[in-house]
Amino acid sequence: MEIFPEYICKVRNKLSVFINLIYNKHIMSDLNNLYDAVLTGNLNLAVSTTQEAIAEGIAPQEIINGYMIKAMEEMGARFESGKAFVPNLLMAARAMKGSLDLLKPLLKGDTSASMGKVVIGTVKGDLHDIGKNLVASMMEGCGFEVINLGVDVSSDKFVEAVKEHNADIICMSALLTTTMNYMKEVVAAVEAAGLKDKVKIMVGGAPLSNSFASQIGADGYSDNANSAVQKAKELMSVNLN
Ligand code: B1M
Numbered sequence: 001m002e003i004f005p006e007y008i009c010k011v012r013n014k015l016s017v018f019i020n021l022i023y024n025k026h027i028m029s030d031l032n033n034l035y036d037a038v039l040t041g042n043l044n045l046a047v048s049t050t051q052e053a054i055a056e057g058i059a060p061q062e063i064i065n066g067y068m069i070k071a072m073e074e075m076g077a078r079f080e081s082g083k084a085f086v087p088n089l090l091m092a093a094r095a096m097k098g099s100l101d102l103l104k105p106l107l108k109g110d111t112s113a114s115m116g117k118v119v120i121g122t123v124k125g126d127l128h129d130i131g132k133n134l135v136a137s138m139m140e141g142c143g144f145e146v147i148n149l150g151v152d153v154s155s156d157k158f159v160e161a162v163k164e165h166n167a168d169i170i171c172m173s174a175l176l177t178t179t180m181n182y183m184k185e186v187v188a189a190v191e192a193a194g195l196k197d198k199v200k201i202m203v204g205g206a207p208l209s210n211s212f213a214s215q216i217g218a219d220g221y222s223d224n225a226n227s228a229v230q231k232a233k234e235l236m237s238v239n240l241n
Contacts (some may be wrong), residue, residue, distance in 0.1 A: 024146055026232035029065045031058070038071035041091025043098045058181065060103040061226075064134070068096050072130070096130055100137075100232040107141040115143040116168035116236045119161045123152030123182045128205075131225070135171060135204065137227040139232060144169075155182075155189035162190070162199050172218075174205040184216040191217075200235040204228055 030052050053063050075092045078084035091172035118139050122132050129151045140146045147165050149157055158170055174180040183203050190196050202220040203213050213221035220235055222228040
């Protein structure tokens with residue numbers, strides 16, 4: 001008779017392992033749906049899968065970095081090899097934005113004091129804004145006040161915004177090898193306006209590197225949204241000393 005409860009216990013444990021396995025597989029397949037949704041530009045699937053993932057308590061960072069950015073990388077590779085075209089890029093971007101809109105509020109932290117003011121924009125000639133908006137959301141989430149100037153931003157606009165908002169940091173984004181050099185013009189314009197000692201300049205975007213950032217006289221470079229926040233904090237503490 002004593003064997004019976006032990007037997008029930010073993011069965012119960014086996015069952016719970018089995019249920020966990022199914023449950024985890026369910027989560028995995030959901031997020032793989034998100035990868036597919038971004039890649040195929042399926043906005044509805046991207047939104048519904050993101051809603052499910054949020055309801056399951058999956059961290060926004062995991063959803064973004066583990067699935068959406070990977071899908072975008074694959075889209076870029078397909079575009080480069082002639083297997084995808086501009087309409088495919090646009091549809092993928094639309095699906096990713098739909099999903100990011102749901103995740104943005106979750107990136108916001110509970111911060112009352114401002115860490116500093118950031119003016120952010122994609123430089124003149126460049127229309128890519130997904131990565132830049134991700135950086136903006138992360139900065140906001142970590143307590144920075146963010147003034148988002150959008151895309152195709154000229155050096156004049158950056159300088160005006162710094163003056164108007166008394167900004168501490170400029171964040172520039174560029175995704176094209178043809179537009180990244182414009183960043184140098186922005187640095188020169190900031191210098192010409194006599195603001196170089198007042199505002200720190202950060203740059204980011206896929207074709208950039210640390211050495212490019214130093215070459216153009218920027219104060220910081222980061223290759224993703226998380227490290228951009230870290231760098232901004234670092235630069236602010238330098239400012240405060
Ligand atoms: Co275009 N595109 N695109 N595109 N596009 C790329 C960039 C490309 C690499 C694709 C490829 O060939 N493999 C290629 C550039 C090649 C090059 O210059 N070497 C390219 C091209 C050629 C073009 C066009 C010229 C195509 C054409 O018309 N023939 C054209 C240019 C238009 C223009 O800007 N004037 C074009 C257009 C477009 C769309 C408009 C259709 C669309 C953008 C839609 C939008 O953004 N609203 C698009 C897309 C979607 C892409 C890819 C596929 C994806 C970009 C993306 O959103 N990635 C891209 C291929 C790729 O990147 N692999 C490609 C996801 C995003 C989260 O990552 O933007 O890298 P990312 O941001 C990261 C980091 O870089 C960093 O943090 C972010 C988060 O981790 N970061 C910063 C970014 N900005 C930062 C700023 C900071 C700090 C960090 O401040 C401090």
